[in-house]
Amino acid sequence: xxxxxxxxxxxxxxxxxxxxxxxxxxxxxxxxxxxxxxxxxxxxxxxxxxxxxxxxxxxxxxxxxxxxxxxxxxxxxxxxxxxxxxxxxxxxxxxxxxxxxxxxxxxxxxxxxxxxxxxxxxxxxxxxxxxxxxxxxxxxxxxxxxxxxxxxxxxxxxxxxxxxxxxxxxxxxxxxxxxxxxxxxxxxxxxxxxxxxxxxxxxxxxxxxxxxxxxxxxxxxxxxxxxxxxxxxxxxxxxxxxxxxxxxxxxxxxxxxxxxxxxxxxxxxxxxxxxxxxxxxxxxxxxxxxxxxxxxxxxxxxxxxxxxxxxxxxxxxxxxxxxxxxxxxxxxxxxxxxxxxxxxx
Amino acid sequence: xxxxxxxxxxxxxxxxxxxxxxxxxxxxxxxxxxxxxxxxxxxxxxxxxxxxxxxxxxxxxxxxxxxxxxxxxxxxxxxxxxxxxxxxxxxxxxxxxxxxxxxxxxxxxxxxxxxxxxxxxxxxxxxxxxxxxxxxxxxxxxxxxxxxxxxxxxxxxxxxxxxxxxxxxxxxxxxxxxxxxxxxxxxxxxxxxxxxxxxxxxxxxxxxxxxxxxxxxxxxxxxxxxxxxxxxxxxxxxxxxxxxxxxxxxxxxxxxxxxxxxxxxxxxxxxxxxxxxxxxxxxxxxxxxxxxxxxxxxxxxxxxxxxxxxxxxxxxxxxxxxxxxxxxxxxxxxxxxxxxxxxxxxxxxxxxxxxxxxxxxxxxxxxxxx
Numbered sequence: 263x264x265x266x267x268x269x270x271x272x273x274x275x276x277x278x279x280x281x282x283x284x285x286x287x288x289x290x291x292x293x294x295x296x297x298x299x300x301x302x303x304x305x306x307x308x309x310x311x312x313x314x315x316x317x318x319x320x321x322x323x324x325x326x327x328x329x330x331x332x333x334x335x336x337x338x339x340x341x342x343x344x345x346x347x348x349x350x351x352x353x354x355x356x357x358x359x360x361x362x363x364x365x366x367x368x369x370x371x372x373x374x375x376x377x378x379x380x381x382x383x384x385x386x387x388x389x390x391x392x393x394x395x396x397x398x399x400x401x402x403x404x405x406x407x408x409x410x411x412x413x414x415x416x417x418x419x420x421x422x423x424x425x426x427x428x429x430x431x432x433x434x435x436x437x438x439x440x441x442x443x444x445x446x447x448x449x450x451x452x453x454x455x456x457x458x459x460x461x462x463x464x465x466x467x468x469x470x471x472x473x474x475x476x477x478x479x480x481x482x483x484x485x486x487x488x489x490x491x492x493x494x495x496x497x498x499x500x501x502x503x504x505x506x507x508x509x510x511x512x513x514x515x516x517x518x519x520x521x522x523x524x525x526x527x528x529x530x531x532x533x534x535x536x537x538x539x540x541x542x543x544x545x546x547x548x549x550x551x552x553x554x555x556x557x558x559x560x561x562x563x564x565x566x567x568x569x570x571x572x573x574x575x576x577x578x579x580x581x582x583x584x585x586x587x588x589x590x591x592x593x594x595x596x597x598x599x600x601x602x603x604x605x606x607x
Numbered sequence: 608x609x610x611x612x613x614x615x616x617x618x619x620x621x622x623x624x625x626x627x628x629x630x631x632x633x634x635x636x637x638x639x640x641x642x643x644x645x646x647x648x649x650x651x652x653x654x655x656x657x658x659x660x661x662x663x664x665x666x667x668x669x670x671x672x673x674x675x676x677x678x679x680x681x682x683x684x685x686x687x688x689x690x691x692x693x694x695x696x697x698x699x700x701x702x703x704x705x706x707x708x709x710x711x712x713x714x715x716x717x718x719x720x721x722x723x724x725x726x727x728x729x730x731x732x733x734x735x736x737x738x739x740x741x742x743x744x745x746x747x748x749x750x751x752x753x754x755x756x757x758x759x760x761x762x763x764x765x766x767x768x769x770x771x772x773x774x775x776x777x778x779x780x781x782x783x784x785x786x787x788x789x790x791x792x793x794x795x796x797x798x799x800x801x802x803x804x805x806x807x808x809x810x811x812x813x814x815x816x817x818x819x820x821x822x823x824x825x826x827x828x829x830x831x832x833x834x835x836x837x838x839x840x841x842x843x844x845x846x847x848x849x850x851x852x853x854x855x856x857x858x859x860x861x862x863x864x865x866x867x868x869x870x871x872x873x874x875x876x877x878x879x880x881x882x883x884x885x886x887x888x889x890x891x892x893x894x895x896x897x898x899x900x901x902x903x904x905x906x907x908x909x910x911x912x913x914x915x916x917x918x919x920x921x922x923x924x925x926x927x928x929x930x931x932x933x934x935x936x937x938x939x940x941x942x943x944x945x946x947x948x949x950x951x952x953x954x955x956x957x958x959x960x961x962x963x964x965x966x967x968x969x970x971x972x973x974x975x976x977x
Contacts, residue, residue, distance in 0.1 A: 509725035514713030
C-alpha cells in the first residue's frame with residue numbers, strides 16, 4: 263500500500279493507473295537492494311513522502327519513474343546523435359587535422375629548432391628580455407627533467423585551441439557589441455559554458471565522436487576557453503570612448519572603417535586581456551582532456567592519480583604550472599606593450 | 608544678406624523618448640518642456656528652431672547646459688535625427704540623403720571640432736590630422752572596381768598617402784604644431800590637442816565647420832589664444848562656422864550672428880551688438896548684464912548715423928570698441944567724435960551716448976539701474 267494511493271483513488275484515476283502494469287526499469291533503491299542480496303521491500307520511513315516520480319509510481323503504475331526519465335533523456339540524445347554527427351563530423355574534421363598536424367610538427371621537429379623558435383616568438387610578442395630569459399630557463403628545465411615532449415605536446419594543443427578561440431571568439435564578441443539582441447541571446451550560453459563542470463562537456467562529446475579523435479578534446483577545450491575572449495571583446499568594443507566614435511561618425515567613417523580603424527584598435531587591450539584568460543583556461547582544460555586521449559603533461563598527471571605515483575603526478579603538475587606562468591607572462595607582456603601604445607590622456 | 612544661406616534650419620523639433628512622433632501634437636498645442644516630461648515622460652530637446660546660417664560667417668549658438676545647443680549642432684550633420692523639420696544644405700534637404708550619401712556629405716562638406724577633442728589615441732598627430740582625407744581615400748566607391756574596393760577593405764588603418772600627409776602637415780603648421788607631427792595625442796597639452804582637432808577639421812577642406820564647445824575645456828588664457836587663432840584663420844579662410852558655447856564673452860567675441868537658446872527654444876537671434884543693446888526678454892537681460900560692455904560694444908552700434916555738427920575732437924573707426932574710445936577721450940564726456948568707415952564719414956558719436964550705452968537697459972519699460 264503506497265502513500266499516494268488515496269490521491270489517485272479520489273481523483274478517479276485508479277483505472278488509468280492500473281491500465282498497463284508492465285514492469286519498467288527498477289528504481290535505484292531497488293537496484294542497490296538487489297545488489298546487496300536483499301528483498302526489495304520499499305519501507306516508507308517518512309510520514310509524508312515527497313510526491314516524487316518514484317513515490318507516485320508506487321501508487322500509480324502509469325507514472326514514469328526517475329530512471330525512466332533519465333533513460334528518456336539518454337534515448338533522446340541517442341536518437342538525434344546520428345543526425346548531429348552527420349553534420350558535426352565533417353564540420354569539425356579540420357580541427358582534428360589541425361591538432362594532429364601541429365602535434366606532429368612540434369614533436370617531430372628537433373628540440374634545438376623548436377626552443378629557439380619559441381624563444382623568438384616570446385621576444386616578438388613581449389619585447390621583454392626578462393620574460394624571454396625566463397621562458398628559456400623554463401624550457402631547458404623541462405627538457406632537462408625529460409618532460410620536454412609532454413610539455414611541447416601540451417603547448418601545441420594550447421596554440422591550436424587558443425588560436426581558434428580568437429578566430430571565432432573575436433567576431434562573435436564584435437557581433438554582440440553591435441547588437442543588444444544578440445548579446446542577450448549569447449550571454450546565457452556563455453554563462454552555461456562557464457559554469458558547466460568541465461567533465462560534463464565530455465559526456466555528450468564522447469557519444470558523438472570516437473574517443474581517439476583529437477577533435478573530441480579540441481572541442482571541449484575550445485568551448486571551455488572561448489568564453490573570456492568573447493566577453494572581453496564585447497566589453498572592449500562597448501567601452502570605446504563615445505566621443506571618439508562620434509568624431510569618427512562626424513567625419514563620415516563607414517561602419518567598416520570605424521570597426522577596423524577605431525573600435526578594434528581601441529578595444530585591443532581588453533581583447534588581449536581576454537586572450538590571456540583564454541590561454542589560462544585552455545591550460546586548465548588540457549589536463550581534463552587527457553581523460554579523452556589528449557597527449558601531454560595531463561597524461562602524466564593522470565598516471566600519477568591512477569597508479570598513485572605521487573612523484574610523477576606532482577612533477578607533471580609543476581610542469582603545467584610552469585607552462586601556465588610562461589604563457590601568462592608572455593601574453594601579459596604583450597598586453598602591456600599594447601597598453602603602452604594605447605595609453606590615453 | 609543677399610547671399611543664399613549656406614544652411615537653413617526650418618521648423619526643427621526634437622523630442623527624446625519612446626514615441627516622439629506621438630508627442631508632436633502636444634508640443635504643437637503648446638505644452639511646455641516640464642509638462643511633457645511630467646505627463647508623458649518625453650524630453651523636449653528642441654522646439655521650432657529656425658536659423659539661417661550665412662556662408663563665411665561665424666554663427667554662434669549660445670545657451671546654458673541643457674538648453675539643447677549640442678543637440679542642435681548634431682542635427683546639422685545628422686548625428687542626431689530630428690523628430691520634425693528640415694535642414695537645407697545649399698538648398699538640398701539633408702533628411703533625404705541615404706546612408707552612403709550622408710557619409711560622403713560628412714566627409715566632404717562638414718567637419719567638426721569637439722569639446723573633449725575626440726582624437727584617435729592610437730594614431731599620431733599627423734595621422735589624426737589626415738583622418739578626414741584618409742577616410743575619403745579608403746571609402747568604398749561605386750565607380751571603383753571590385754578589386755580596388757577589396758584592397759580598400761584590407762587597407763584599414765594608420766597609413767596615409769603622401770598627398771593627405773602633405774595637406775595635414777600644412778594645416779598642423781598653420782595652427783602652430785610644427786614639429787609635433789609624430790607625437791601621440793596624450794603627449795600634448797589640452798590646448799595643443801585642440802589645435803590638432805582644428806587642424807583635422809581644416810584638413811578635410813570642408814566649407815562648414817561645426818565647433819561644439821570647442822574651447823570650453825581649455826583654461827582661460829589658452830582659450831583666448833584659440834579664439835584669436837580661429838578669428839585669424841577665419842579672416843583668411845572664410846569658412847561657414849557654427850560655434851556652440853555657454854560663455855557669452857566668447858559668443859560676443861566670435862559671433863557674426865548670435866542665437867540664444869533656452870530650454871530648447873530660440874529666445875533671440877541676431878547681430879550680437881543688437882542683442883546686447885536691445886535684449887528681447889528678461890532672460891537675456893540677465894545674461895548680458897554681467898558683460899563688460901565697453902569691451903564688446905563697437906562704435907558703429909551706438910553712433911548717430913547723421914552728422915549734425917562739425918566740431919569733432921578726433922576721428923574714430925566704426926569698428927573701434929567703446930573701451931578704446933574711452934581711452935582716446937581720456938574720460939572727457941564733453942567730446943564728440945566723427946566716425947569713419949573705410950575712410951568715409953558715416954556718423955558721429957557723442958561721449959554722453961557712449962556713457963549711456965555702458966549701462967544695461969531694460970528691454971521693456973523702465974528698469975531701475977542698480
